[in-house]
Amino acid sequence: MLEALILLPLVAGALMLAVGNAAFCRALLPLTGAGHACLSLATVAAVAQGERPSALGGLMAPDALGALFLILASLLFFAASLYAVGYLREEEAIEVRTCIHDGRPFTNSPERRFTACLCFFLAAMSLVTTTPHLGALWVGIEATTLSSAPLIYFHRHRRSLEATWKYLIICSVGIALALLGNILLSVAFYAPGSGAESPVLADDIDSLGWFVAHAPSAAPPWLKAAFIFLIVGYGTKMGLAPLHNWLPDAHSQAPSLVSALLSGALLNCALLGILRGHQILLAAGLGDFSGGLLVFFGILSLLTAAIFIVGQGHYKRLLAYSSVEHMGILSLGIGLGGIAVEGALLHSVCHSLTKCLLFLLSGNILARYHTYSSYDVRGLRWTMPATGALWTAGFLAVAGSPPFGIFVSELLILKGMLADGAWLVAAIYLAALAVIFVGMSVAVLRMVLGARPHDMSARPRSRREPLWSVVPPLALAVAVLGLGLWVPDWLWRFLEMGGRLIGGQ
Amino acid sequence: MISLSSLFSTILFLLLLNNLLLLGAPGLRALIRLTAFQGVLLGLLLFGMEHALLACAVLGIKGLLLPGLLERTRRRLGAADEPRPRMHLGVCVVTGILGLVFSLWLETRLPILPDLFPPLLLPTALTTLFCGFILVVGRATAISQVIGYLVAENGIFLLGMPLMAAGAIWFELALLLDIFVAVFVMGNAIGHIGETFDSLDTGRFRSLRD
Numbered sequence: 218m219l220e221a222l223i224l225l226p227l228v229a230g231a232l233m234l235a236v237g238n239a240a241f242c243r244a245l246l247p248l249t250g251a252g253h254a255c256l257s258l259a260t261v262a263a264v265a266q267g268e269r270p271s272a273l274g275g276l277m278a279p280d281a282l283g284a285l286f287l288i289l290a291s292l293l294f295f296a297a298s299l300y301a302v303g304y305l306r307e308e309e310a311i312e313v314r315t316c317i318h319d320g321r322p323f324t325n326s327p328e329r330r331f332t333a334c335l336c337f338f339l340a341a342m343s344l345v346t347t348t349p350h351l352g353a354l355w356v357g358i359e360a361t362t363l364s365s366a367p368l369i370y371f372h373r374h375r376r377s378l379e380a381t382w383k384y385l386i387i388c389s390v391g392i393a394l395a396l397l398g399n400i401l402l403s404v405a406f407y408a409p410g411s412g413a414e415s416p417v418l419a420d421d422i423d424s425l426g427w428f429v430a431h432a433p434s435a436a437p438p439w440l441k442a443a444f445i446f447l448i449v450g451y452g453t454k455m456g457l458a459p460l461h462n463w464l465p466d467a468h469s470q471a472p473s474l475v476s477a478l479l480s481g482a483l484l485n486c487a488l489l490g491i492l493r494g495h496q497i498l499l500a501a502g503l504g505d506f507s508g509g510l511l512v513f514f515g516i517l518s519l520l521t522a523a524i525f526i527v528g529q530g531h532y533k534r535l536l537a538y539s540s541v542e543h544m545g546i547l548s549l550g551i552g553l554g555g556i557a558v559e560g561a562l563l564h565s566v567c568h569s570l571t572k573c574l575l576f577l578l579s580g581n582i583l584a585r586y587h588t589y590s591s592y593d594v595r596g597l598r599w600t601m602p603a604t605g606a607l608w609t610a611g612f613l614a615v616a617g618s619p620p621f622g623i624f625v626s627e628l629l630i631l632k633g634m635l636a637d638g639a640w641l642v643a644a645i646y647l648a649a650l651a652v653i654f655v656g657m658s659v660a661v662l663r664m665v666l667g668a669r670p671h672d673m674s675a676r677p678r679s680r681r682e683p684l685w686s687v688v689p690p691l692a693l694a695v696a697v698l699g700l701g702l703w704v705p706d707w708l709w710r711f712l713e714m715g716g717r718l719i720g721g722q
Numbered sequence: 723m724i725s726l727s728s729l730f731s732t733i734l735f736l737l738l739l740n741n742l743l744l745l746g747a748p749g750l751r752a753l754i755r756l757t758a759f760q761g762v763l764l765g766l767l768l769f770g771m772e773h774a775l776l777a778c779a780v781l782g783i784k785g786l787l788l789p790g791l792l793e794r795t796r797r798r799l800g801a802a803d804e805p806r807p808r809m810h811l812g813v814c815v816v817t818g819i820l821g822l823v824f825s826l827w828l829e830t831r832l833p834i835l836p837d838l839f840p841p842l843l844l845p846t847a848l849t850t851l852f853c854g855f856i857l858v859v860g861r862a863t864a865i866s867q868v869i870g871y872l873v874a875e876n877g878i879f880l881l882g883m884p885l886m887a888a889g890a891i892w893f894e895l896a897l898l899l900d901i902f903v904a905v906f907v908m909g910n911a912i913g914h915i916g917e918t919f920d921s922l923d924t925g926r927f928r929s930l931r932d
Contacts, residue, residue, distance in 0.1 A: 318929070352896075353893070363904055382864065382911055389871055396878050400878065
């Protein structure tokens with residue numbers, strides 16, 4: 218059954234390329250999403266009950282941490298696939314497409330390539346989240362880059378091409394550094410004198426379990442060097458500052474449903490690569506070193522995001538910088554250890570749901586207003602009542618206001634800081650969050666409130682919003698609100714299971 | 723045995739030389755040929771280490787397929803030379819030599835495991851990695867950036883060679899497949915860049931910034 222997590226989207230993608238009919242692709246996409254979500258739920262349920270399902274000779278054997286990111290990727294994909302059906306139908310109906318910035322005409326990539334790449338992207342993320350093998354994890358993360366690059370270039374204009382190129386080159390070079398980290402990790406475990414009989418060479422499958430079990434005997438300097446390359450390499454893909462340059466460009470130029478997946482699902486996958494390294498260093502007794510680096514990059518990302526969010530006029534870039542912020546918070550929470558780790562895992566759940574919600578809504582706004590500028594979008598509550606209301610709720614959620622889930626997770630991380638006696642970190646954390654709250658609220662409130670633009674008709678008909686554009690974001694908003702009011706026991710136990718792997722309580 | 727080890731050292735020396743030539747090569751054709759030669763050298767090294775299957779795959783993919791793909795893209799777009807490298811070629815070569823000196827120094831400083839890394843392998847691998855990065859940063863055209871990525875990846879591949887196990891060959895093959903797809907996707911993107919911007923100069927990418 219576990220193999221189907223990869224095979225289902227792969228086969229669906231291949232079928233889409235082979236058949237090519239738009240109606241077929243649009244029907245198969247949500248079906249694939251629904252099927253994958255069911256499989257992921259079954260996997261998570263098995264892992265939560267303490268089982269360790271395994272497939273492909275141990276190449277797939279998800280633990281609680283991987284299963285958590287798997288279900289997030291799967292649910293977000295399902296929401297995005299429902300949105301995609303309506304989105305692609307509307308895209309097809311447009312006769313002349315012109316670039317919002319320079320007015321040049323452009324075309325879209327073939328639809329079947331777009332939907333197939335979405336499926337391949339899901340397959341790659343499934344491999345990343347289910348494999349305990351660090352080499353396969355690397356291959357999977359590189360595969361996510363390659364399958365998502367054509368998605369960013371769906372609208373074939375200069376800006377999206379520029380963003381795609383930056384994404385491809387920066388992430389590929391970054392991930393190459395993570396491969397160097399993997400090699401250094403193997404060197405750290407190499408037992409001198411044993412030659413080819415070294416267990417690292419003989420027992421390559423299930424390396425993570427092997428690495429963790431043998432970590433105390435590894436050479437610390439090589440382990441530290443390996444973690445530095447892993448955090449720099451996967452951190453590039455995760456969008457940790459100062460390695461985040463590609464992120465605002467790619468997330469702002471991609472179609473909104475792709476941005477939602479990049480931000481909500483893919484960044485978690487890259488984080489998982491770093492967490493695997495952290496797991497090994499914790500087992501080797503070097504948790505302070507890896508935790509310290511995570512805290513350092515976390516603070517740097519928070520501060521960078523705070524600087525760029527204030528005065529940001531491009532609302533999709535605003536959301537992208539918000540992702541840099543939240544990746545910083547995740548990294549910070551995990552680096553601190555203790556209760557902050559569970560807080561960080563809850564944060565990853567809430568952030569993924571919220572960011573997917575906001576990016577999907579940004580697509581609705583872009584389609585109606587034809588501008589990326591938050592200065593030119595006014596009166597959302599008049600022109601798009603449902604989107605406007607959800608946009609406000611999403612902003613409150615992502616900025617960490619009660620009663621949404623991110624408030625709870627950020628509070629838990631703060632509690633972890635105070636319990637750790639990290640007063641300076643807590644002060645920087647709170648100050649950055651406050652600045653970001655103000656910076657985001659200025660832009661969002663300007664968009665929602667304000668007078669309706671003159672050229673937009675006041676007739677009720679123009680206020681109507683199609684269901685496909687509102688229902689997936691609404692479901693996500695309800696989930697984030699629910700997590701703020703009540704974290705179910707089973708979820709909390711599952712987060713604790715994942716947290717224990719990376720230094721949680 | 724002695725001849726094998728001297729052959730090994732000769733190939734590593736040729737790799738080092740190849741790296742410096744790459745940094746100084748002004749035209750894209752020369753760059754692509756040197757990359758192909760690097761792929762062949764890596765394949766020969768693997769033959770020497772008795773990884774015959776992997777050696778064939780490396781020869782085929784890094785020595786033939788990827789350079790062929792890049793050459794085809796280059797011909798289709800009619801690009802011959804670097805328009806204006808961001809770093810002067812002389813500066814690139816000098817930086818490469820500095821990288822080599824640094825790598826040699828690092829080998830003497832690191833608690834290196836002698837039975838794992840044969841002599842000269844670590845400095846060659848690191849220099850190749852540095853040269854790849856210099857190409858990515860120092861050159862302006864999209865094709866030379868992809869070549870830089872390939873060269874950097876070759877350096878990492880070289881570093882991982884002593885750790886390759888006969889039983890785990892699937893990982894190296896998956897890695898090669900990944901690199902192949904990466905260059906394929908990048909080649910595709912380069913085609914679009916050439917058509918959209920009428921140039922492969924990535925220095926023209928200035929529209930996305932805060």
